[in-house]
Every structure is written in C-alpha cells, then in structure tokens.
Amino acid sequence: MLTLILPPRLTPDSVAIGEAALATCWRVERLPNWRPSDRLRDGDLVLYGEPLFADVVSGPLGLALIEPTADWLTHVAQEYLLRSVRFARGGATADRAGLRRAGAR
Numbered sequence: 001m002l003t004l005i006l007p008p009r010l011t012p013d014s015v016a017i018g019e020a021a022l023a024t025c026w027r028v029e030r031l032p033n034w035r036p037s038d039r040l041r042d043g044d045l046v047l048y049g050e051p052l053f054a055d056v057v058s059g060p061l062g063l064a065l066i067e068p069t070a071d072w073l074t075h076v077a078q079e080y081l082l083r084s085v086r087f088a089r090g091g092a093t094a095d096r097a098g099l100r101r102a103g104a105r
Contacts, residue, residue: 001027002026002044002046003026003028003029003040003046004017004018004029005029005036005040005045005048005061006018006030006048007030007031007034007053007057008030008031008032008033014030014049017048026046027043031057034053035060036057036061038060045061045063047065071087073085073087074086074087
C-alpha cells in the first residue's frame with residue numbers, strides 16, 4: 001500500500017492532497033516534525049511538501065528526489081492547466097513583454 005508522507009504544517013494544499021490520497025485508499029502519515037520515524041523507511045512512500053522539507057526528509061526515508069525539467073508544465077494536458085502555458089528563456093520573455101534588462105536605460 002502506498003503511503004503519502006506530509007509535512008507537519010497544515011496548508012490547504014497538503015490537506016487537499018491528503019484527502020485525495022485517503023479517497024484512493026492510500027495511507028497518509030503527517031509527520032509531527034522533520035525527523036521521520038525509521039518504521040516508515042521500508043514502505044512504498046510518496047513524499048509531498050515544500051522543497052526544503054523534501055530535501056531534509058528524503059535522505060532518512062531512503063528516497064531520491066528527482067528534479068523536473070524546466071519546461072515540464074508545457075507537457076501537462078491543456079485540460080488540467082486551465083490557462084495558457086508557454087516556455088521561453090528569460091531574455092526572450094523579457095523582450096516579448098517589453099521589459100528592460102537590468103542596467104539598460
């Protein structure tokens with residue numbers, strides 16, 4: 001059974017994802033602090049939380065974090081986005097939006 005690991009801090013997004021996990025018969029474990037119990041290490045774990053929390057907790061849980069590509073959001077199906085998403089490098093975006101580069105007059 002999959003176990004969703006959540007951070008101690010209650011936020012609307014962590015509550016929503018916890019409820020969704022429970023609705024699909026996952027176990028949900030909200031940690032009381034940033035030191036996970038050794039008993040969690042052997043399970044099928046899914047970690048959710050802000051980057052610093054995930055970085056601190058992943059090692060003791062034996063998890064490796066993966067970093068998505070910079071353009072990952074452009075690959076999500078439009079039906080899930082509810083907005084237009086394009087990927088551009090910083091300079092191209094600034095030029096298109098009419099912004100000036102730092103130091104430019």
